[in-house]
Amino acid sequence: MASVIKVNLPQQFYDIAIAPGSLDQLGEYMTSLHLGKKVLLVSNPVIFQLYGERAIASLKAASFEVASYILPDGEHYKTLASIENLYNTALENRLERSATMVALGGGVIGDMTGFAAATWLRGINFIQVPTTLLAMIDAAIGGKTGVNHPQGKNLIGAFHQPRLVLIDPDVLQTLPTREFRAGMAEVIKYGVIWDAQLFAELEASQCLDEMGYIHSELIDSILTRSCQAKADVVSKDEKEAGLRAILNYGHTIGHAVESLTGYTQVLHGEAVAIGMVAAGQIAVELGMWTQQETQRQDALIEKAGLPTKLPAGLDIEAIIEALQIDKKVKAGKVRFVLPTQIGAVTVTDQVPADIIRQVLVRM
Structure with a gap:
């Protein structure tokens, strides 16, 4: 259609x-x-x-x-x-x-x-x-x-x-299955940051991890709802002056993971999935959302066949150092997009380094 x-x-x-x-x-x-x-x-x-x-x-x-x-x-x-x-x-x-x-x-x-x-x-x-x-x-x-x-x-x-x-x-x-799964990370992102109904629809789906197993109606919904979410945000904030920053959910730590693995070991969507898991745990540590909600998110990420753990051998201190040269750093402070409920997030630069370290060590 x-x-x-x-x-x-x-x-x-x-x-x-x-x-x-x-x-x-x-x-x-x-x-x-x-x-x-x-x-x-x-x-x-x-x-x-x-x-x-x-x-x-x-x-x-x-x-x-x-x-x-x-x-x-x-x-x-x-x-x-x-x-x-x-x-x-x-x-x-x-x-x-x-x-x-x-x-x-x-x-x-x-x-x-x-x-x-x-x-x-x-x-x-x-x-x-x-x-x-x-x-x-x-x-x-x-x-x-x-x-x-x-x-x-x-x-x-x-x-x-x-x-x-x-x-x-x-x-x-x-599209290879791994690439399709990587794309699903961004779909899940839209569910967390903007569209709770999309998130619920993904939760109710029987299978998300391979194109061939997903019925055409769900593909239509994934494409139209995700594209509409991106269009809505971009139309309100073209050049990331404010609202558009929420599209970086999962990307702060995700980009660091990509960079430190040389852009060859981890696909972008896989890195975003890892970053969303980390952001969810940071939000829990800061009392911004509940353990139940982060478990729902992580379960959906796993259901889509995506990673929830850091690549083996990745140095935690190297990740924290890489965060300092992320393009979203403002006045020397790392900005994180953190969830407050399914369908809503906030942007903050008030995340202590020891909280980031604590979450990454567990991953």
Whole structure:
């Protein structure tokens, strides 16, 4: 079933279009936006082999001039060096200000393509065509783009909103189980921070850990409710001046875990799941929510096939040190998003280091 969610921002608005089979209508969707004819499609080898030809065929059928660039697969390639290669391709194909970069892939491809689009000629058009659950419900929406620095995730970036987010749920059929589970971490996040009904729906579901076992109605609900939650928050706070910070639930410790494991051992969603468990326990220690609620959250994380423990051998002091260079640090204080009930959170920089240490030691 097709649905359209509006992201309303002061300077512009755009649609999140969710429709089975919509990948083959990419060219039609883009034609309605009255863009220039030159398109640079950016993907990775795996996704391009699966869906690149279909996307290009749709674009060409709509009279777009299409070039493509294939970025290596993996978070550890999310660097300025990779962006420079992408710029070289843009230059070779004479991408002008009316041109469009199309991101066909997961969060890494979306972040990097968006950053390249934000900075090429000081900003050109950008379309998100996410192919992972995590990208569909989170990374592709809201205009956050960027690359990693060796000492921290997404420390280099820009806000650059897409002109369209086109979600084809059918492409999830080829998503590896581990990647699908990783995406479920962000779905659970929305349930904790914004949508108690979504959380209850996930709790009632018989199985969450593999795409093939989830009925289409639940997939529809996961996509529409999660995308609506992200759109609601972004529309109220485009550039993380206040409310949008709640979207970082689980990400403070999660980003530290990703960084310290070299972006190769733990997927982003897995790190967020670990971070949510830690944040829940911190909230309990501070008397902000109950042990029963954190147990509900952790049980749902486990039900989705996600980790609730730190990777073996990870140094606790290294995590605490890594928190100090997180991009959310303000006036030298680490900001945590902590739950107060299912469906509501608060942001605080009043978390003592000994509480963080105590919680991490138990994990």
